[in-house]
Amino acid sequence: MITPGRVEIAGAGLAGLTVAATLAQRGWSVRVHERGPELREIGAGIVLWGNALRSLAHIGAYDAVVAEAERVDNAQLMDHRHRVIQRDWLQSGEMFIAVRRQLHRAIADAALKSGVEVVTNSLVTGANPDGTLYLADGSSVSADLVIGADGVNSVVRNSLDLGLQVRNLRDGCGRHLIPRTADDPVNGTFEEWHGGRRFGLLPASPELTYIFLCCPESDVEGIQQQPFNRETWLRDYPQYRSQLERIPDVPEGRWAPFYDVTTSGWHKGRAAIIGDAAHAMSPNLGQAAAVAMTNGVALGQALSRWDVPTALDRWEESERPIAKRVQRYSRIYGRMGTGWPQPLLDARSALVWSLAASKTVQRRINFANEYEPSLAG
Numbered sequence: 417m418i419t420p421g422r423v424e425i426a427g428a429g430l431a432g433l434t435v436a437a438t439l440a441q442r443g444w445s446v447r448v449h450e451r452g453p454e455l456r457e458i459g460a461g462i463v464l465w466g467n468a469l470r471s472l473a474h475i476g477a478y479d480a481v482v483a484e485a486e487r488v489d490n491a492q493l494m495d496h497r498h499r500v501i502q503r504d505w506l507q508s509g510e511m512f513i514a515v516r517r518q519l520h521r522a523i524a525d526a527a528l529k530s531g532v533e534v535v536t537n538s539l540v541t542g543a544n545p546d547g548t549l550y551l552a553d554g555s556s557v558s559a560d561l562v563i564g565a566d567g568v569n570s571v572v573r574n575s576l577d578l579g580l581q582v583r584n585l586r587d588g589c590g591r592h593l594i595p596r597t598a599d600d601p602v603n604g605t606f607e608e609w610h611g612g613r614r615f616g617l618l619p620a621s622p623e624l625t626y627i628f629l630c631c632p633e634s635d636v637e638g639i640q641q642q643p644f645n646r647e648t649w650l651r652d653y654p655q656y657r658s659q660l661e662r663i664p665d666v667p668e669g670r671w672a673p674f675y676d677v678t679t680s681g682w683h684k685g686r687a688a689i690i691g692d693a694a695h696a697m698s699p700n701l702g703q704a705a706a707v708a709m710t711n712g713v714a715l716g717q718a719l720s721r722w723d724v725p726t727a728l729d730r731w732e733e734s735e736r737p738i739a740k741r742v743q744r745y746s747r748i749y750g751r752m753g754t755g756w757p758q759p760l761l762d763a764r765s766a767l768v769w770s771l772a773a774s775k776t777v778q779r780r781i782n783f784a785n786e787y788e789p790s791l792a793g
């Protein structure tokens with residue numbers, strides 16, 4: 417029988433709060449250090465595949481999230497000629513689109529209800545493998561386990577010397593929430609590729625629709641979100657005038673560059689990293705947060721079964737290859753979408769169409785959706 421211990425976590429994002437809730441519910445004493453003055457997320461939507469939804473169910477946040485989210489039954493990918501080239505992404509199971517702030521709030525509520533202590537304005541400056549977290553005020557805290565859930569530029573990862581590379585993929589997107597109208601899809605999503613640009617339209621709540629506008633960093637007009645360069649997007653996507661006109665001239669959403677984080681490992685001694693700190697990836701498959709939340713659940717399972725060093729070994733051995741695989745497929749998807757040679761766009765459509773026809777390829781791309789951690793024994 418493993419006796420639950422004490423854990424100190426850096427970062428109250430989706431990853432930090434999910435692992436916090438999981439561990440608190442398994443009897444751990446949990447404290448989360450958040451550098452910001454309050455718990456908050458950005459104003460955008462988020463895709464929740466099956467693995468994300470199962471993680472939410474695991475921590476008791478599923479009902480609160482889906483009550484405000486949009487269920488998706490069909491997702492169409494269209495090409496530069498407005499032809500549907502893929503509509504089978506959703507092989508099985510449930511999928512929802514949520515508003516990030518609502519998702520974050522629901523996970524935070526689950527964590528707080530489970531007894532997690534959250535300290536805001538608490539900046540972490542590093543960690544030690546002996547289970548110490550260092551704080552900016554010069555103090556330190558010790559625990560049986562410390563976790564860095566402090567995002568792409570993780571100081572915990574860097575102080576443990578676990579980082580290999582934070583690679584800028586020279587690709588990114590603007591993302592916006594707009595008031596929802598009858599022009600927007602219901603229970604369905606659209607993604608349309610035009611040259612090196614990708615336009616996504618996803619209802620995210622009864623009141624809000626989520627738009628993403630992806631393009632390579634070199635597309636200087638396309639990346640201009642503040643103020644929003646409406647004309648350049650209307651030129652390529654006149655059929656989405658209604659939605660593009662609902663994006664404010666100076667929107668809240670900023671340009672988000674995509675990064676791949678690679679590491680030499682996910683733990684050292686009694687210190688571990690999770691979420692974007694461990695495996696930030698391009699969001700093209702809508703899986704980065706889902707994988708992070710699933711890893712949180714898996715870590716909870718492992719720590720209920722083994723002592724801390726063994727649990728961290730088994731957890732990393734089991735979950736890290738999954739994250740690496742999703743990261744790779746997501747990067748390939750992004751390259752096809754925004755990095756494909758312009759004269760060969762019809763060849764791209766034919767390729768996507770033929771890949772889509774293969775159930776084996778579909779299963780490979782979608783495997784994380786179906787994945788459930790099984791470290792509980």
Ligand SMILES: Cc1cc2nc3c(=O)[nH]c(=O)nc-3n(C[C@H](O)[C@H](O)[C@H](O)COP(=O)(O)OP(=O)(O)OC[C@H]3O[C@@H](n4cnc5c(N)ncnc54)[C@H](O)[C@@H]3O)c2cc1C
Nearest residue numbers: 427429430431451463540567691692699702703704705706
């Ligand atoms: C454009 C875009 C679209 C996306 N869409 C999807 C999607 O549809 N589905 C999906 O699953 N994923 C998606 N993702 C990925 C997802 O947003 C991230 O994987 C996820 O938010 C990462 O959560 P995190 O908690 O690891 O990191 P973060 O969200 O970065 O949270 C880190 C937290 O730690 C705090 N922090 C940082 N440093 C310190 C410190 N030193 N001390 C204390 N606190 C600190 C920060 O303030 C923050 O609260 C998308 C990403 C992007 C960029």
